[in-house]
Amino acid sequence: MNFRPSLRSRCGLASAALMAVSLTLSACGVANSDSAGDAGDTVRIVLPQEPPTLEPCDANLTSTGVVVRSNITEPLVERDPASGELQPLLATEWKQTEPTTWTFTLRDGVKFSDGSAFDAEAAAHSIDRAVNGTFGCNVEGYVFGDDAIEAKAVDATHLEVTTVEPDPILPLRLSFIEVVPASTSDTAKVREPIGTGPYKIEDWQNGTKLTLAVNDTYWGEAPAYKKAEYQWREEGSVRAAMITNNEADIATGLAPEDISGDAAVRYPNNETTALRSTGTYAPLDDIRVRQAINYAIDRESIVDSLFDGYADVASQLVPEGVVGHNPDLEAWPYDPEKAKALIAEAKADGVPTDTKIRLISRNGLFPKVGETVEVVQKALDDIGLNVSIEMMDTAASIEYQSRPFPKNTGPYIILVQHGNQAGDAQFSVDQYMLSDGAQSTFGTAELDAEIKAADKAEGEDRQTAFAEIFADEPEKVSQFAYIAHMTGIIGESDNVEYEPNSATGDEMRVTEMKPAK
Structure with missing residues (x-):
């Protein structure tokens, strides 16, 4: 099967300085249509394991990120897995204004799924919470190590981020920080986060399934599916059988012997x-x-x-x-x-x-x-x-x-x-x-x-x-x-269209999925 690109479609994204970092493959998601899943509005995804947490500052963990990143929460900027360039998301522009300071212009009018406003205070709080917090955020060690960072709201739509030493890839680092409301605890992790993403948590039945529903306050293009339902099965053959038996639309982490034919989609x-x-x-x-x-x-x-x-x-x-x-x-x-x-x-x-x-x-x-x-x-x-x-x-x-x-x-x-x-x-x-x-x-x-x-x-x-x-x-x-x-392999039913890319193992964007025609 050919590898086609996959990059979330946006309306009215502003231009920004772009930073090239690597080359892989990618594509464009599309909008609503009818078909697949329960009642035609739910995409059903089966994972190898239940997410151990949905805490946004642990979203770089693969088993957490495939659900949280760019579905429930979003960062200021995101990396295009095809070109390696940084693209605007919650921030529309960024520039290095001093050797140790970067200034970000934030998207205006964005709301969190609880109705509260996204602004520079929320962005600063999210960075400080993840990087300078004391409750063991995984992203701290993965992306920032022991580096100290100061994030300051200049006004509602402008954020300054200052490092001790000049950091030529700070915007890329910040693409790993998922933004949460300023009211989010800075002393403890959360089980069910609030974000600006296209989906919000509807129901999490521990050990059984997790359901996301469309975030009606979402600032971007409406996703094709109203809901995403996640289940988990340890055995790859079982996950593959769920595709064959029309019990799931997408199954991740498969081996070559688990699934074959058009249902097997390989990706780098x-x-x-x-x-x-x-x-x-x-x-x-x-x-x-x-x-x-x-x-x-x-x-x-x-x-x-x-x-x-x-x-x-x-x-x-x-x-x-x-x-x-x-x-x-x-x-x-x-x-x-x-x-x-x-x-x-x-x-x-x-x-x-x-x-x-x-x-x-x-x-x-x-x-x-x-x-x-x-x-x-x-x-x-x-x-x-x-x-x-x-x-x-x-x-x-x-x-x-x-x-x-x-x-x-x-x-x-x-x-x-x-x-x-x-x-x-x-x-x-x-x-x-x-x-x-x-x-x-x-x-x-x-x-x-x-x-x-x-x-x-x-x-x-x-x-x-x-x-x-x-x-x-x-x-x-x-x-x-x-x-x-x-090399990754996912299973896809005839009900859904989705092209995985090099980022799929870490974040599986439901907005890139659509019912098959």
Whole structure:
């Protein structure tokens, strides 16, 4: 099936300065017509798992973002997944007015779904809440790290955002901040958020289903569907069967064997699957052991046999199209004998290589995740390590994936799947490779300095700096064993028209769906 573009249709969007960051594929949504779903006005979506939260400041979590982002809440600006350019949304214009200050002109006349007005106070509150709050917003670590930000309302339609250091990609960072009313708690997360998006939460039956209804106060073009109903089933074959049996219109996270024919829609997503090792517990605190893990993984076999060839062997954390991707890197070679030799060498030096290592992954992370973990376990056992598998639900696995990590965990390896939706390597490197990154367990002062310098670079210098980091990390730190750049598959019934794009895994915009003609 051809990949066609997909970008929400807007009425009267004002022009804005555009920032290019990466290339993928995209398209245009359309307006109302009759057909599909219950009573012809509901699109039915089945997910691999229930969202653990609908808190907007956690919307960069895939399982939350597919429901929340651009459906319930919206950011100031959004990135076009086709061109990589930033486009106006709740902000119509933005410019760097001082080296450390950006000024945003906001859209006038927008209301939240509760009827309250969107203005600069709400925007400032949303930024401060997500970035400077103390209740653990995931977006803080993912996008901003420890960076301090001051957001100030100049008047109702003008916002100033100031950083400590000049930040050439601040508008791109702010595209991850979902805007909520100024009345939203700044000391606790919310279960059912209020937003400016085309939909609002109608009903959430915990463990059963979640229903969104059209937001009648929405400022943009009316969506084709009056409602979106989400259900969740862990097994991909079950989700696919719901398409076949006309119990769902769209099913996400499918494997090639789950569904075939016209109902199977493949698309290039931006996810990279990798193993991340802790570096603070023996034997994983020895770089020889971490590099042995890299040698032990037969990436080609995993891609061919488990992913049916619908993935590319990965040599780095970001795929082609992301600023900083290094096109000259080759995947770590498969050499189990070299891996065994490194383990034996470490053991001879007193490294306790027989210590049990926990291999952690999340149920439903991607199709055949269970089989993938079993293949990895056998590969590591075969080179002389002692590895035990622990499969967890989303809430439990997040504790091991993001800071603050649980204490006294002992050595563990976690299978992660990282999507760089922003199109710039800084969003991957800062969180996964800095010593204190949100999803990094360790690093080095040398690599930290290299990353900080790259973060400040612009243009071609930025591309070169991040490409060098991806070349250096495997040799100097080796926190990761990259496996594959993934390809997504969704199921679609004959009732609906929807073209997925590289952002679909992170945010699935219901406004881009329409009943089939």
